[in-house]
Amino acid sequence: xxxxxxxxxxxxxxxxxxxxxxVRRLAVATPxxxxxxxxxxxxxxxxxxxxxRSAIARGLHWLARxxxxxxxxxxQAHDRPAVTSLAVLAFLARGYTPVHGPHxxxxxxxxxxxxxxxxxxxxxxxxxxxxxxxxISTVMLSEVYGMLGRVRRQRVGHALxxxxxxxxxxxxxxxxxxxxxxxxxxxxxxxxxxxxxxxxMALRGAADCGADVPLPAIKxxxxxxxxxxCPNGGFAYQPGGPPGRARTGTGITTLELMxxxxxxxxxxxxxxxxxxxxxxxxxxxxxxxxxCSQAANQLGGKxxxxxxxxxxxxxxxxxxxxxYWQPHDAIEMQGxxxxxxxxxxxxxxxxxxxxxxxxx
Numbered sequence: 387x388x389x390x391x392x393x394x395x396x397x398x399x400x401x402x403x404x405x406x407x408x409v410r411r412l413a414v415a416t417p418x419x420x421x422x423x424x425x426x427x428x429x430x431x432x433x434x435x436x437x438x439r440s441a442i443a444r445g446l447h448w449l450a451r452x453x454x455x456x457x458x459x460x461x462q463a464h465d466r467p468a469v470t471s472l473a474v475l476a477f478l479a480r481g482y483t484p485v486h487g488p489h490x491x492x493x494x495x496x497x498x499x500x501x502x503x504x505x506x507x508x509x510x511x512x513x514x515x516x517x518x519x520x521x522i523s524t525v526m527l528s529e530v531y532g533m534l535g536r537v538r539r540q541r542v543g544h545a546l547x548x549x550x551x552x553x554x555x556x557x558x559x560x561x562x563x564x565x566x567x568x569x570x571x572x573x574x575x576x577x578x579x580x581x582x583x584x585x586x587m588a589l590r591g592a593a594d595c596g597a598d599v600p601l602p603a604i605k606x607x608x609x610x611x612x613x614x615x616c617p618n619g620g621f622a623y624q625p626g627g628p629p630g631r632a633r634t635g636t637g638i639t640t641l642e643l644m645x646x647x648x649x650x651x652x653x654x655x656x657x658x659x660x661x662x663x664x665x666x667x668x669x670x671x672x673x674x675x676x677x678c679s680q681a682a683n684q685l686g687g688k689x690x691x692x693x694x695x696x697x698x699x700x701x702x703x704x705x706x707x708x709x710y711w712q713p714h715d716a717i718e719m720q721g722x723x724x725x726x727x728x729x730x731x732x733x734x735x736x737x738x739x740x741x742x743x744x745x746x
Contacts, residue, residue, distance in 0.1 A: 434737050441702050442480060445731045448709030449473055450492055452724055457495030462722040467503045467510040468519040469721050470496050471526035472728035479735035483533045497530055501545055508548030509572065516570045517556065521584025524549040528591030529741060543595070550592045553585050554603055563613060563625040566606030578623050579614045580673070582607060583636040590643055591743050608644055611637055615651035620658035632670040634658050635677030642684035643743065656681065656689040663693075666700050669715045672729040675701060679733040680744055694736070701730050 434442075452459055453473075461469040474496045482489045484497060500523050504510050510523040524546065531542050556572035558564045567577025568585045586607045593599045614622045614637065620629025621637030638655045646652070659681065664674055675697050682693035705711055713719045713726040739745055 434734075437702060438698060438734055441705050442731060442734050444709035445705065445711070445727050445734075446477060446480060446489075449476060449724065449727055449731070450489060453492055453496065457497075457499035459496065459724045460722065461725060462720045466512065466515060466519055466721070467500050468522040469725050469728070470500055471519075471523045472732070473724055474500075474526050475529065475741065476728040476731040476735070478529055479732050479738065479741050481738060481740045484530055484538075485533060485535070493530070497527070497542070500526065501541065504545055504548065508545075508550075508552035510549065517568055517572065517581045518570075518584060520549065520553060520556075521568075521581065521588045524553065524588035525584065525591050525743065528588065528595050529743060531595045532742075546592050546595060546597065550589065550597055550599065553588055554600070557585070557603055557606065558610075559606075564610070566608075566610035576624070577610060579611065579621055579633050579636050580623065582610055583640040583677075586611075586640050587643055587743065594742065604644060608641065608646060611641055612649075612651055615655070616658075619654040619661075621651075621655055629658055630670075631659060631662060631664055631668070632674035632677055635674060635679075635681040638681035639677055639684055642681070642746075648685075652685065656685045656693070660689065660692050664697055664700065666704060667714065670718065671715070672711065672713060672718055672726045675733045676729040679736045683736050683744070684746060686746070697733060701734055705730070 449459075454460060457470075459470045459473045474493055477489050477493055481487075482493065484490055484493045500510065503512055503519075503523070509515070510519045512519075527542050527546050527549070531539060531546065534542060552572060553568070556568055558567050558569075558575075558577050560575075564575070564577035567579075567582040569575075569577050569581055586604070589597075589599050589604065589607070611621075613625045614627070614633075616622055616629045618629075620634040622629055623633050634655045638652045638659075641649055641652050659678055664671070664678055668674070679694055679697055682690045682697075701711070709727075710723045711726040711730040712723060713721065718726060736744075
């Protein structure tokens with residue numbers, strides 16, 4: 387299969403058309419003024435309080451000072467493309483771009499570093515890398531694709547094409563419970579909701595850039611998500627498992643972004659999140675704040691009003707005086723402070739609606 391990209395001067399959300407078994411999206415111009423992506427308010431349109439804006443500014447200031455000379459951002463064990471890509475997304479979420487504003491050189495260098503981490507087969511994985519690196523890096527590149535000049539856009543488009551080909555090849559094609567999902571490595575034989583969520587969002591982002599993404603791959607991925615939905619609400623990590631907050635936020639967000647609006651499984655997941663508020667010391671806390679904030683935004687209404695404000699209050703209280711957020715469980719500590727700070731900032735910046743992928 388050949389993936390083709392269409393040229394466009396700006397990111398594009400919105401209208402979807404189906405052609406020859408593939409998902410494509412039409413370009414919608416988004417104006418750039420003073421380095422900010424100006425998008426109409428949608429979903430979570432409550433104002434951002436002054437103390438939250440201050441927390442975001444301090445977090446970005448701390449993050450900017452962590453960039454390494456090679457353009458990447460550090461993490462605990464290896465310099466992972468996922469961590470640098472999340473840092474880029476945090477700046478984009480506040481409205482900064484690779485071409486305008488005080489951080490455009492920082493963003494440019496980070497994009498270039500991520501591009502150097504892609505293998506010839508399309509895999510964004512250095513030492514210890516996983517499909518998390520693949521999905522998150524592909525999402526980031528799809529978000530910046532339309533913001534770049536022609537030459538750099540072509541380079542990113544080429545990288546996206548290879549990345550999507552690897553994601554499609556890694557999708558589980560078996561007829562069992564893991565069919566349609568993804569796991570830690572392209573050759574893994576099972577699947578989980580966390581890896582699968584990032585790959586589906588990566589495919590959606592690439593489709594927004596004009597990539598031909600086969601519709602069966604999307605349908606199979608959605609089928610896997612529905613298979614991990616729990617009968618009594620919430621989403622499990624793998625089929626048959628118990629629900630959890632991070633995985634429930636993942637399930638809701640991904641279904642909504644794939645165009646499956648207000649399915650019973652997503653609504654039941656929203657009810658689960660309202661009945662089980664996020665706890666600050668739980669495992670995968672920063673994954674949960676990111677996904678639950680996005681899920682609340684996608685569902686809107688009472689889910690936004692009841693789920694998001696407590697998360698925002700927690701994050702403001704948890705921010706260190708120097709501007710960063712500190713992960714506390716062993717798994718998230720592998721990403722380090724840059725990871726936790728990026729995820730916290732992505733959650734706090736949801737009301738700005740600057741990231742095209744997450745617009746409703």
